[in-house]
Amino acid sequence: MAGILPPGVSEKAFRSFVAATQNALGKQHVFLDPEWDLSAYHDQYATLPKAEHQASAAVAPADVAQVQAVLRAATQHGVPLWTISTGKNFAYGGPAPRVAGTVVLYLKRMNRIIEVNEKHAYAVVEPGVSYFDLYRHLQKIGSKLWIDPAAPGWGGVLGNLVDHGAGYTPYGDHLLMQCGMEVVLADGTVTQTAMGALPGSRTTHLYKYGMGPWADGLFTQSNFGVVTRIGIWLMPEPPGYKPYMITYEREDDLHEITERVRPLKLNMVIPNAATTVEMLWETAVQKQKRDYYTGKGPLPDSARKKIREDLKIGVWNFYGAAYGPPPIMETNLEVIRDALVSIPGAKIYFDEDRVGDIAWDYRKQLMRGVPNMTEYNLMNWIPNGGHMDFSPISPVTGDDAMRQYHLIRDRCNKAGFDYVGEMLVGWRDMHHIFCLLYDLGDEDEKRRAHDLFEDLIAAAAAAGYGEYRTHLDFMDRIAGTYNWNDGAQQKLHQRFKDQLDPRGILSPGKMGIWPKGRRPGAAS
Amino acid sequence: MRASLVWALGAFPVSLIAAPEGQALYVQHCGACHDRGPEHPGTARLADRWPQQASLLDRDALPVPFVRVIVRHGLNLMPPFRPGELSDKELQALAEYLDAGPHAKTGEPK
Numbered sequence: 001m002a003g004i005l006p007p008g009v010s011e012k013a014f015r016s017f018v019a020a021t022q023n024a025l026g027k028q029h030v031f032l033d034p035e036w037d038l039s040a041y042h043d044q045y046a047t048l049p050k051a052e053h054q055a056s057a058a059v060a061p062a063d064v065a066q067v068q069a070v071l072r073a074a075t076q077h078g079v080p081l082w083t084i085s086t087g088k089n090f091a092y093g094g095p096a097p098r099v100a101g102t103v104v105l106y107l108k109r110m111n112r113i114i115e116v117n118e119k120h121a122y123a124v125v126e127p128g129v130s131y132f133d134l135y136r137h138l139q140k141i142g143s144k145l146w147i148d149p150a151a152p153g154w155g156g157v158l159g160n161l162v163d164h165g166a167g168y169t170p171y172g173d174h175l176l177m178q179c180g181m182e183v184v185l186a187d188g189t190v191t192q193t194a195m196g197a198l199p200g201s202r203t204t205h206l207y208k209y210g211m212g213p214w215a216d217g218l219f220t221q222s223n224f225g226v227v228t229r230i231g232i233w234l235m236p237e238p239p240g241y242k243p244y245m246i247t248y249e250r251e252d253d254l255h256e257i258t259e260r261v262r263p264l265k266l267n268m269v270i271p272n273a274a275t276t277v278e279m280l281w282e283t284a285v286q287k288q289k290r291d292y293y294t295g296k297g298p299l300p301d302s303a304r305k306k307i308r309e310d311l312k313i314g315v316w317n318f319y320g321a322a323y324g325p326p327p328i329m330e331t332n333l334e335v336i337r338d339a340l341v342s343i344p345g346a347k348i349y350f351d352e353d354r355v356g357d358i359a360w361d362y363r364k365q366l367m368r369g370v371p372n373m374t375e376y377n378l379m380n381w382i383p384n385g386g387h388m389d390f391s392p393i394s395p396v397t398g399d400d401a402m403r404q405y406h407l408i409r410d411r412c413n414k415a416g417f418d419y420v421g422e423m424l425v426g427w428r429d430m431h432h433i434f435c436l437l438y439d440l441g442d443e444d445e446k447r448r449a450h451d452l453f454e455d456l457i458a459a460a461a462a463a464g465y466g467e468y469r470t471h472l473d474f475m476d477r478i479a480g481t482y483n484w485n486d487g488a489q490q491k492l493h494q495r496f497k498d499q500l501d502p503r504g505i506l507s508p509g510k511m512g513i514w515p516k517g518r519r520p521g522a523a524s
Numbered sequence: 525m526r527a528s529l530v531w532a533l534g535a536f537p538v539s540l541i542a543a544p545e546g547q548a549l550y551v552q553h554c555g556a557c558h559d560r561g562p563e564h565p566g567t568a569r570l571a572d573r574w575p576q577q578a579s580l581l582d583r584d585a586l587p588v589p590f591v592r593v594i595v596r597h598g599l600n601l602m603p604p605f606r607p608g609e610l611s612d613k614e615l616q617a618l619a620e621y622l623d624a625g626p627h628a629k630t631g632e633p634k
Contacts, residue, residue, distance in 0.1 A: 028607075029608070031606075031607065036596065037606075037607070039596070039597055039598075039604060040596060040597075040598075040603075040604035040605065040606040040607075041606070042604075044598055044601075044602075044603035044604070058606070058608075060607075060608040086609070087606065087609075088603075090603065094603060095606070106606065106608050108606070108608040108609045109608050128608075128609075132552070132556065136552075153556060154556065286562065286563075358562060358563045361563060362563060371556075372556060372563070373556040373557050373564065373565055374563045374564070374565065376557065376565035376601060377562075377563070377565040377568050379565070379600075379601040380565060380568050380569050380601070383572075384600050384601075385600075385601060386601070440600070
């Protein structure tokens with residue numbers, strides 16, 4: 001594939017930008033070869049042709065001064081940048097830019113763990129620090145602090161957080177646990193947010209909100225600045241940890257499970273992500289579809305029944321954990337047992353009951369903050385599998401859970417795909433994650449997957465559900481569903497964009513936010 | 525010269541002479557997907573083609589150029605790894621480590 005230019009940028013201007021960044025970063029950190037260097041900035045699981053999101057170059061600064069130098073060169077030559085941290089945001093587009101030709105601003109080399117504070121239980125990290133990196137560092141220094149990893153442990157602590165990612169320990173709402181942020185604005189200004197704005201502040205990573213508007217949120221899922229450092233609260237290792245799993249026999253049990261989980265979450269009896277997992281998610285992390293079915297289309301009921309018997313799983317499988325001193329855990333478990341195991345057919349399992357169970361083992365690790373990659377096994381369900389996640393938010397009610405489940409599963413099966421999904425209750429919300437698996441070698445299947453995704457967005461929005469995060473290909477589409485009062489919120493985002501990045505160099509199109517003159521449908 | 529060294533020490537377990545840096549890089553970048561056991565997605569995938577050597581640790585034929593191409597371009601569910609996370613020099617050391625397999629240990633305690 002031949003090299004391409006950023007949109008609207010002349011070859012001369014592009015060469016000048018490249019020369020300026022090579023000068024500032026060193027030639028070895030500016031990547032230009034489309035065949036050997038830039039293929040690694042593709043979305044490995046793209047359903048559209050890779051050319052749609054091909055980068056023209058990638059630049060990898062090592063520190064804030066180099067980020068500023070890149071921003072200066074980009075501003076001077078009108079070159080758009082797409083900021084990524086570790087570049088592992090797979091299912092949502094991975095490292096690839098929204099618009100072909102955008103230069104990837106790759107922050108993996110900024111990989112310092114700046115501080116681990118054992119007393120106040122937090123860490124301060126740069127964008128290149130992965131969950132594995134932070135976990136191994138804490139192990140190495142003998143820390144008694146836990147991390148909260150996303151399911152794939154190679155993800156970035158900062159990158160996942162600014163994309164509103166979630167995990168499975170009691171610290172699973174990552175943005176809630178963020179405290180203190182350093183941001184480089186498009187004009188090169190470096191700012192510390194909240195308490196960090198006070199020179200010599202002693203509470204930068206202890207109190208989130210500072211004085212005045214809390215700006216940190218503006219730099220998440222946005223393109224208003226480059227986040228170069230965050231503080232992240234870490235959970236102190238509790239004196240006890242007891243994960244459990246409860247299996248349910250009937251599809252409709254989802255209604256009752258969700259109704260009973262709501263008060264347990266509201267009252268914090270279940271402190272971590274309360275996760276109800278559909279049987280195929282449990283299956284796909286340890287079996288291949290062809291082990292049970294070699295036909296086309298979704299798995300038939302007979303095969304589903306056989307799987308449940310073989311793997312000793314339910315149609316729904318609920319995961320949670322108790323944490324703390326043993327008497328507290330025992331008391332909480334008593335309440336949980338009363339509420340959740342009293343549904344007819346429910347069975348509760350603990351660690352000693354699930355020896356050798358891959359699905360249990362990786363969730364047991366995640367709920368205590370041990371990063372791993374087992375969930376990527378989902379893609380092994382089919383040969384040459386890829387995936388995208390469709391992730392609407394739901395209220396925590398039985399009616400909503402059933403409505404969303406049918407809304408997605410029925411369309412998914414009709415389009416010829418298996419429903420592989422889970423529902424995670426955070427506090428008052430439920431993340432419904434549908435992992436859409438498709439064969440990367442089958443063009444027709446990829447097209448159908450793309451079409452199904454479009455269909456799901458429309459159906460969810462019509463029912464009052466919006467997605468919390470999405471793949472590059474659907475950012476405009478989903479941003480467009482948040483259109484109350486003639487798109488007042490989108491217009492607000494655009495006003496921020498125009499003020500903070502008037503030249504439009506930062507991540508054009510991220511979450512449907514475009515620079516002036518480049519908005520879809522706008523006259524340029 | 526390296527090849528002759530390997531040959532000369534052929535009576536010893538090969539992992540003894542693999543570059544320590546290569547092993548550390550394997551642990552850092554590869555082990556989570558390629559260690560032994562089907563809970564590792566790379567191992568689970570490769571079990572189709574290499575049932576007895578599904579983990580990269582057990583493979584005895586992973587030539588350096590092959591490793592370099594797969595790491596930089598990806599394969600199936602494995603996305604490519606970029607020079608910013610794994611430099612060309614590190615990739616060379618990693619590939620030499622894998623080329624010198626099979627290896628008895630994973631390097632990272634559970």
